Amino acid sequence: MIDPTRSHVLLPRVPALAVLAIILVAGACGGGGYSSPSRPSAPATTQPAAAGLTVTISATGVAPRSLQVPMGGIVTFVNSDSRTHQIMSNPHPTHTDCPSINDVSMLAPGQSRQTGAFMVTKACGYHDHMNPNDAGLQGMLLVGGAQDPGTPY
Numbered sequence: 001m002i003d004p005t006r007s008h009v010l011l012p013r014v015p016a017l018a019v020l021a022i023i024l025v026a027g028a029c030g031g032g033g034y035s036s037p038s039r040p041s042a043p044a045t046t047q048p049a050a051a052g053l054t055v056t057i058s059a060t061g062v063a064p065r066s067l068q069v070p071m072g073g074i075v076t077f078v079n080s081d082s083r084t085h086q087i088m089s090n091p092h093p094t095h096t097d098c099p100s101i102n103d104v105s106m107l108a109p110g111q112s113r114q115t116g117a118f119m120v121t122k123a124c125g126y127h128d129h130m131n132p133n134d135a136g137l138q139g140m141l142l143v144g145g146a147q148d149p150g151t152p153y
């Protein structure tokens with residue numbers, strides 16, 4: 001008499017626990033699935049691209065004229081010319097569009113200096129403040145996938 005009653009009590013409990021276990025497992029899998037796809041892309045795009053961002057100034061002007069910069073990127077300006085240049089953000093003479101560019105400022109021949117980190121998606125034009133009308137000394141930094149507006153810079 002004792003054995004049959006115990007088996008009747010135990011049988012309903014086992015399926016109830018199994019259902020709970022399935023709900024918990026399903027909930028854990030669903031939560032993990034939503035968060036994982038966005039993570040791998042961020043480090044892959046910023047780190048390799050930021051390594052070699054350089055604009056070189058020579059007697060013929062700045063090169064490259066247009067450069068893509070990832071969000072948070074920093075650009076190094078190198079003066080390979082025989083005269084001093086002053087790299088500043090557009091517009092001349094207020095230099096207010098992209099203040100990170102104004103960190104470069106005066107570059108004697110042979111000198112190089114970095115911009116600040118670019119944190120806003122924007123087409124950042126710059127010029128040589130000592131030669132503001134020289135189109136060869138004007139360029140564009142395209143931050144965070146911003147579109148190149150084309151000339152005039």
Ligand SMILES: [Cu+2]
Binds near residue numbers: 093095129
């Ligand atoms: Cu200027």
